[in-house]
Amino acid sequence: MVTLEDVAKLANxxxxxxxxxxxGTGAISKQTRTRVFEAADQLGYVPNRLAGSLSARKSMLVAVLIPSIADTVYAEIISSLHSLLDQASLSIFIAESxxxxEVEERQVQELLSLRPAFLxxxxxxxSTERTQILLQRFGVPHIQIWDGDDPQGQATVGPSHVEAGKIAASHFLELGLRKVAYIGAETHKDICASRRMESFIGDMTAAGAETHVLTEPDLPRQAESGELLTHRLLEDGLQVDGIFYLNDAMAIGGLRVLLKAGFRVPEDVRVMGFNGTSREQTINTRLxxxxxxxxxLGQTVAKAILENIGGRLPKSCTLCPVTLDLGNTT
Known part of the structure; x- marks a missing residue:
């Protein structure tokens, strides 16, 4: 590994x-600075930013912990977050829970060990009890994203999933639907998805509709799972006039099954997803x-970070809007 001493020796x-x-400190001549930079480039020297931030008590790192980088929703959030932070020379370090x-606890501990400016x-x-203790006592400003119904940390930025479920139920009820199903996966892990489901089912039931829930704890939240669970719905002989899926990916899988089985959408059955990730891939059927x-969401978080670098992050909860995006499947 190339050291500071190696650069100094080459630059004399x-x-x-x-x-x-x-x-970038000190009264150093332009010629000397040029010589040092050229030596560092020639040797491929990489500064130890962690050591520097520890000695100066200043970090240029923002740690980001999300469920999965494969999830389109989080990819969009991180892309937006990074675009603003990069302009301020802040770097992001991404980990998956x-x-x-248990994985989240381990990742929180590892991320905090990097002494980031923000988590x-x-x-x-x-979260485990130990994760909560780490977040509360370690002293790194903590911003929670995605869950606007249960604010945590110094700041929370995210949608209300209870409101999302209510919007879905309201739309189905306005269409006069009386027999509906909710199809999802891993809802025991995903508290936000559970809130959407419970809000949707609760409002539909309160209005007198017949409701059915099909969820599978061990299936991924992908199109293939939507296909499998929609097959199961049909095999069980359940006749419904509307299906609300956990996300757009599962809804697309469900649509494949319904259309192949001869159902007309939306004439025979209405279909709705969540998160809007299917919009850019639409050709004929717009979910x-x-x-x-x-x-x-990403921009809101980035602005909060940039406005509070080196200071205290004020307690706040920003609810991002959730909206009904009408397609031709309802």
């Missing part, structure tokens, strides 16, 4: 001079969905 200066040049409380963490997971704006 002291290690203190190299350190000052790379940190996989919606597993951005997705809510909606039944009705409950949309969230990941780009806006």
């Amino acid at each position: 200066v002291s290690t203190m001079t190299v350190s000052k040049v790379l940190r 996989l919606m597993d409380p 951005v963490r997705s809510g909606g997971i039944a 009705t969905t409950i949309s969230t704006n990941g780009h806006e």
Whole structure:
């Protein structure tokens, strides 16, 4: 590994001079700075930012903990977050919890060991007691995203999933639907999805509708799972006039099964998803969905970070809007 001493030797200066040049401090001549930068480039020197932040008590790192980087919603949030933070020379470090409380605990501990300036963490997971203690006592400003119904940390930015469920139920009731189903997966892990489901089922039941719930704890929340559970719905002989899926991916899988089985959508059965991730892939069938704006969420978090670097993050809860995005499946 190339060291500070190696750069100093090649540039024919002291290690203190190299350190000052790379940190942009001190009254160093332009010629000396040029010589140091050229030596560092020639050797491929990479500064130890962690050591520097510890000594200066200042970090340029933002740690981000999400359920999965494969999830389109979180990819949009991170892209938006990074675009603003990068302009301020802040870097992000991403880790996955996989919606597993034990994995989340381990990742929180590892991320905090990096002494980040901020920790951005997705809510909606039944965190362990130790995770809660780490978040409360470690002193790193903690921003919770995605779960607007249960504010945690110094700031929370996210949609209300209770409201999303109510919007779905209201739309189905306005259409006069009386027999509906909810299809999902891993709802025991995903508190936010559970809130949407319970809100939807609760409002439909209160209005006198017949409701059915099909969820599978061990299936991924992908199109294939939507196909499997929709097959199961049909095999069980359940006749419904509307289906609300956990997300757009599962709804697309369900649509494949319904159309192949000869159902007309929306004439025979209405279909609705959640999160709006199918919009960009639409050709003919445009899925009705409950949309969230990941780009806006990411920007809101980034602005909160940039406005509070080096200071205290004020207690706040920003609810991002959830909207009914009408397609041709209802």
